[in-house]
Amino acid sequence: MSSTLHIPASLLQDLRPLPGFDEQAFVAAHAQPAPVSVRLHPVKGGGIYTDLPAIPWCDGGRYLPERPIFTLDPAYHAGAYYVQEASSIFLHHVLRGIIGQRKGLRVLDLCAAPGGKSTLIASLLDADGLLVSNEVIRTRASILEENMLRWGYMNTWVTSNDPRDLGRLTGYFDIIVVDAPCSGSGLWRKDAAALNEWSEANVQLCAARQQRILADVWPALKTGGTLVYATCSYSPQEDEDILDHLATELHAGTLPIPIDASWGIEEVVSPLQKQTGYRFFPHRVRGEGFFIAAMTKNDDAGSLKTADKKHTPDKKIQQMAGHYFGNSDVLLLPGKDGSYNAIRPQHHTDLQLLQKAVFLRRTGIEAGMPSAKEWLPAHDIALSVDTTKDIPHIDVSKEQALHFLKREEMGMADVPKGWYIVRYNGLGLGWVKALGNRMNNYLPKHWRIRMNIDEI
Numbered sequence: 001m002s003s004t005l006h007i008p009a010s011l012l013q014d015l016r017p018l019p020g021f022d023e024q025a026f027v028a029a030h031a032q033p034a035p036v037s038v039r040l041h042p043v044k045g046g047g048i049y050t051d052l053p054a055i056p057w058c059d060g061g062r063y064l065p066e067r068p069i070f071t072l073d074p075a076y077h078a079g080a081y082y083v084q085e086a087s088s089i090f091l092h093h094v095l096r097g098i099i100g101q102r103k104g105l106r107v108l109d110l111c112a113a114p115g116g117k118s119t120l121i122a123s124l125l126d127a128d129g130l131l132v133s134n135e136v137i138r139t140r141a142s143i144l145e146e147n148m149l150r151w152g153y154m155n156t157w158v159t160s161n162d163p164r165d166l167g168r169l170t171g172y173f174d175i176i177v178v179d180a181p182c183s184g185s186g187l188w189r190k191d192a193a194a195l196n197e198w199s200e201a202n203v204q205l206c207a208a209r210q211q212r213i214l215a216d217v218w219p220a221l222k223t224g225g226t227l228v229y230a231t232c233s234y235s236p237q238e239d240e241d242i243l244d245h246l247a248t249e250l251h252a253g254t255l256p257i258p259i260d261a262s263w264g265i266e267e268v269v270s271p272l273q274k275q276t277g278y279r280f281f282p283h284r285v286r287g288e289g290f291f292i293a294a295m296t297k298n299d300d301a302g303s304l305k306t307a308d309k310k311h312t313p314d315k316k317i318q319q320m321a322g323h324y325f326g327n328s329d330v331l332l333l334p335g336k337d338g339s340y341n342a343i344r345p346q347h348h349t350d351l352q353l354l355q356k357a358v359f360l361r362r363t364g365i366e367a368g369m370p371s372a373k374e375w376l377p378a379h380d381i382a383l384s385v386d387t388t389k390d391i392p393h394i395d396v397s398k399e400q401a402l403h404f405l406k407r408e409e410m411g412m413a414d415v416p417k418g419w420y421i422v423r424y425n426g427l428g429l430g431w432v433k434a435l436g437n438r439m440n441n442y443l444p445k446h447w448r449i450r451m452n453i454d455e456i
């Protein structure tokens with residue numbers, strides 16, 4: 001149970017005029033713990049948390065009665081769900097409306113780490129679509145990369161660039177999501193320490209940075225394309241005022257998002273340009289503070305010219321690793337340190353175009369590399385949803401799965417020699433190589449769980 005948080009008076013003053021704001025209820029909500037919620041993976045998440053209450057704006061969203069130790073759940077490590085705050089999962093509802101049946105969209109998640117929104121977006125795109133998940137801070141980009149690997153889609157790539165670099169991709173993206181760095185007041189129930197860092201001056205700094213980020217990336221959005229802007233701040237300076245700025249400076253116009261009155265989400269209008277946004281207050285919704293709006297680009301964006309230099313696939317490599325993908329539509333391209341990455345052939349032009357403008361950290365699924373005797377499969381293959389189900393595997397119990405995840409002996413005898421994916425409840429966790437008398441564990445060292453598992 002959280003103790004009451006002392007909400008700064010100047011923030012309360014800013015919030016008083018807003019529709020749906022009830023000071024007493026808002027303060028009281030801050031004495032309650034934040035609800036725990038997850039979003040299920042549409043392919044891997046079947047059968048998990050089925051009996052739990054759904055989050056009304058996302059069919060795969062679930063409220064949990066309390067916070068379990070996720071580290072001790074092998075399904076979590078397999079990417080069966082993403083632990084995500086319920087209000088922010090509203091992006092699913094927003095994008096489902098915008099994407100509809102459209103195929104082959106190019107989507108940018110500009111401020112993507114640790115990957116909550118990116119894993120959500122990945123679940124909504126078809127195989128022709130492409131998601132570029134960007135995170136400017138390198139250390140955070142590696143966490144993003146790990147989470148995207150775990151989610152397992154070939155058409156989600158990771159970049160680590162300043163928004164200005166992505167802005168060079170003139171008129172390339174159909175949708176850009178900016179989940180902006182903000183003053184973070186909406187998350188105080190989850191992170192009380194952040195309250196001590198809050199100040200009016202920081203709100204102003206954040207607002208200026210948000211305007212800069214949006215202006216920098218704006219050229220990359222197509223004419224008629226959609227910008228989705230979100231923050232976890234309550235401050236109107238970072239929310240409604242930014243919509244005014246987008247309408248005034250960049251001539252964008254908001255798209256209405258249909259909402260159900262029972263959800264408790266507040267539709268708000270910006271003071272100057274009357275642009276529509278959606279606010280989440282913790283006394284009205286079962287979730288944290290959040291703000292979101294979708295805006296259309298009306299100006300002429302121009303577009304990039306792309307000359308596709310045809311790539312002749314390396315037949316030997318395609319033969320050695322193509323079978324992991326059922327030999328279906330996949331292009332294996334040289335990556336880092338002798339390894340190969342699998343991408344969809346239809347994304348080869350995108351690769352050439354992106355390579356010119358940004359630093360690509362991850363393109364598709366890492367497939368592994370050839371050695372003198374055999375193909376050494378990469379960890380990604382075990383977690384991907386784009387690989388074939390026919391890869392040799394070993395099904396393990398929860399206890400064995402946890403030993404595997406600790407890189408310990410699983411206590412399995414008589415496994416014929418060869419490479420196997422270790423599976424828990426049908427979900428891949430990583431690779432082992434059986435050598436007759438022992439097994440080598442190929443879980444990457446930094447994925448190893450360090451927690452004591454003796455008490456499970």
Ligand SMILES: C[S@@+](CC[C@H](N)C(=O)[O-])C[C@H]1O[C@@H](n2cnc3c(N)ncnc32)[C@H](O)[C@@H]1O
Pocket residue numbers: 110111112113114115116117118135136137140162163179180181182209213
């Ligand atoms: C609210 S968080 C993103 C959360 C993420 N979208 C998710 O759902 O998991 C904002 C992100 O913006 C990044 N960021 C910070 N400064 C930035 C800047 N100047 N330009 C772009 N991104 C920035 C932060 O490192 C952080 O990862």
